[in-house]
Amino acid sequence: MTKRQSIFVSLVVAAVAAMPMSAIASEGEGLLEANTHLTDQASLQRGAQLFMNYCSGCHSLKYMRYGRIGDDLGLTEKQVTENLDFTGAKYLDHVNVAMNPVDAANWFGKTPPDLSLTARSRGPNWIYTYLKSFYADESRPSGWNNTILPNASMPNVLWQLQGVQHPVTEPKHGSEPCAKGEFNGQCIKELVVDDAHKGQLTPEQYDRDARDISAFLQYAAEPAALEREAWGWKVVLFLAFFSLLAYLLKKEYWRDVH
Ligand code: HEC
Known part of the structure; x- marks a missing residue:
């Protein structure tokens, strides 16, 4: 392998290693492709608003706090309280439902499940x-x-x-x-x-x-994935820069030997 080839191979390996798992894993037959992008903040903000308007009446996100959503999605406390929080919950409260689970089971025949981890179990x-x-x-x-x-x-x-x-x-x-x-x-x-x-x-x-909505629930199921996706490219760029540096250093080192 020439030096140039070996640099290319290490870059490809680094890029694949930095790819989010969701891009590699397939998710089951007969499903439509949602094309969610965790790096698309506007999409996550719209998803959060739709979720709070149409879903949070029945479904909780018990591991998620309003404040964390604000921090992660680039919203101020005021924006969160005015646009996302309709239950009068405090900024640092978890996203719970106002409905009593027994009433819910009576009305729907089944208690609406908490959706914190649904995007992980179902995708x-x-x-x-x-x-x-x-x-x-x-x-x-x-x-x-x-x-x-x-x-x-x-x-x-x-x-x-x-x-x-x-x-x-x-x-x-x-x-x-x-x-x-x-x-x-x-x-x-x-x-x-x-x-x-x-x-x-x-x-x-x-x-x-x-x-x-699917993207917001994907984020809610694994908030750390946001940071990971943002880091992915930084890691690839760093590795590319580092490989170049290593290559130049190696060239410099061997110059007098040949
Ligand atoms: C009126 C109450 C109500 C509202 C509002 C509601 N749901 Fe549900 N949801 C339910 C009930 C009840 C179930 C249980 C269905 C079943 O298993 O038969 C359910 C089930 C689900 C499931 C399946 C969970 C699983 O793993 O089986 C998902 C996903 C879901 N809802 C998403 C949403 C989303 C997204 C919204 C907002 C757009 C929403 N729901 C609004 C009552 C509601």
Whole structure:
């Protein structure tokens, strides 16, 4: 190997080592790609606001404090109290729900789970796909169902933004299971927004909101990942600089020997 090749190889190794794991690990079949970016602060800020508006009424983030969200997402205490905290919690309090868990279990048939670690157990792509997979189903107590969490007891809380989706079905193929679940004894092929109940957002805008919420939950599940991603490039640059230095030093050292 020439010197130049060996420098190139060490740079490639350094770059791969600095890549976040999420970019390497694949996350399961049939999920949509959320394209979350933890380095996109505006996306995380929008996600935090959407989460607090539409989700925090039922779901807590018990390991997360409002103050930490402010520090990590570049928001002042005033911005956090005015835009994110609707429960009257103090700046350093954890993100809890006001609802009593027993009431919640009675209303929804199930206590809404804490979402602190969901992005780690399920992955951001799962959350994104979930938020895009609700459809109207009269047979369910809430009036809603979901193709990736069949018989979910959560209603589609974002329906005004997305519009009401209905399933398009096709006959089953023998005993093969349906990839996206069943509706009225047929396989669900796809979900389409009802013309009579369109959402306030365009499909692209809705996808962006779903992505931002997924990104915020990804951040919340592992706040340290923010710093790691920011460090990744610094480490690569440092290694590149250091390799160059080592190369020049080596050249200098051997100059008189040859
Ligand atoms: C009205 C109460 C309510 C609201 C508001 C709500 N959820 Fe839920 N959510 C639930 C319930 C109940 C479940 C349990 C569903 C089940 O397992 O059947 C659930 C389940 C979930 C799950 C699945 C967790 C798992 O690992 O199984 C995710 C993810 C989730 N919700 C995300 C959200 C997000 C994001 C929002 C805001 C856009 C939101 N929820 C708003 C009640 C709610």
